[in-house]
Amino acid sequence: MASSSKSDGQLNIEGNTIQVTSLDKILYPTMEINKQTYLQYLIEIKSVMLPFLKNRCLTVKRYPHGMFDDFFYQKNCPDYAPSFIETFQQDDIRYIVCNDLSTLIWLGNQLALEFHIPFNKVTSVCPTEIVFDLDPPSRDHFSLAIEAALQIKTILDRLELHSFVKTSGNKGLQIYIPLQENQFTYKDTRIFTQFVAEYLVDQSPDSFTIERMKNKRGSRCYIDFLQHAEGKTIIAPYSLRGNDEGLVATPLEWNEVDQQLTPLKFTMDAVLERLENQECPFMKMDAVRKKQPFERILKGLLKQKNG
Known part of the structure; x- marks a missing residue:
């Protein structure tokens, strides 16, 4: 990781540059887990986690200040999302579809701690x-x-x-x-x-x-x-x-x-x-x-x- 300060840096993943911020922010005080540790977890878990996120409309639960503070559910892809983020329009919601590590890490940097998925893929109305x-x-x-x-x-x-x-x-x-x-x-x-x-x-x-x-x-x-x-x-x-x-x-x-x-x-x-x-x-x-x-x-x- 190329770091511009103690708590900021860049990750180059799959050809995409992702700005990561506040890496020393504590997310789980009891377990002493900070953002850098969490992002590293997502990198290490990718091969078993991504197959279950693939081609699914994603709802994330974000904790901007860590799990001990306010949270909110996010369905709509924010306007500031980078161009590599894949989306799927369903009714009036533009969902994020997390098919790759770049998207997973970008979401992790946004402090999406919980990933919730539907029972069907974007390609079907039938549950899998x-x-x-x-x-x-x-x-x-x-x-x-x-x-x-x-x-x-x-x-x-x-x-x-x-x-x-x-x-x-x-x-x-x-x-x-x-x-x-x-x-x-x-x-x-x-x-x-x-x-x-x-x-x-x-x-x-x-x-x-x-x-x-x-x-x-x-x-x-x-x-x-x-x-x-x-x-x-x-x-x-x-x-x-x-x-x-x-x-x-x-x-x-x-x-x-x-x-x-x-x-x-x-x-x-x-x-x-x-x-x-x-x-x-x-x-x-x-x-x-x-x-x-x-x-x-x-x-x-x-x-x-x-x-």
Whole structure:
């Protein structure tokens, strides 16, 4: 990095010059993570993070003064964005599409700490995966998310559906079911997600709920199937979160999901070390898309619904 001062410099990435500023700014005081450390994380994580951002309309959560101060969500690409930033117009919003490291680092310099993505690509209105968001009331109830995840995994295994799991980077877990692209609508997937969520609640009403109002959930884990819809987003794999510990939304192997699991272990440094020793579990997603028997399952549910 060519530096003009202690806290400013330039990065030349993929032929694009990116001005980086305030590199010594502290973003996560508890973890002593400054902006330079964060940008270095994005550089090191690029090969596993970018595939999940590719061709997706991006919503970022920006923390101009670090995570301990005000934040805002940004959908529209700002007018001052450099010319190499790719965009996609949808209705009245000009979204950023983060397909390369240059864009990722530019966003990082803008202190976009959270990257939220939709379930479909810009090339299609059909989702490329089904996602269940398992949201306990607090980290103290994380065991409920584990219990829900394992019960859903049992259901999916019986249906012969390949599934993947990640931490939310905060207090929950998220289960992914990759689908063959351009095959199923959000209306199709809603039939399935609602069936699974309602079944789970029916089996364990004291542990799980589909109640949308937080003040009515009590200490139960919210099985959020409504979030999987057109226009909705989910935190991207390997995105940091705006919490004190700078936790990362981290893909897991299913054998890691047990009652000893805690989201607190997945810090930025821990995730980088983890990837030095093992492949990202989500890298197997594309290999199973066409093997998923979702069409058969959907037909069965529709027959049951209409019967």
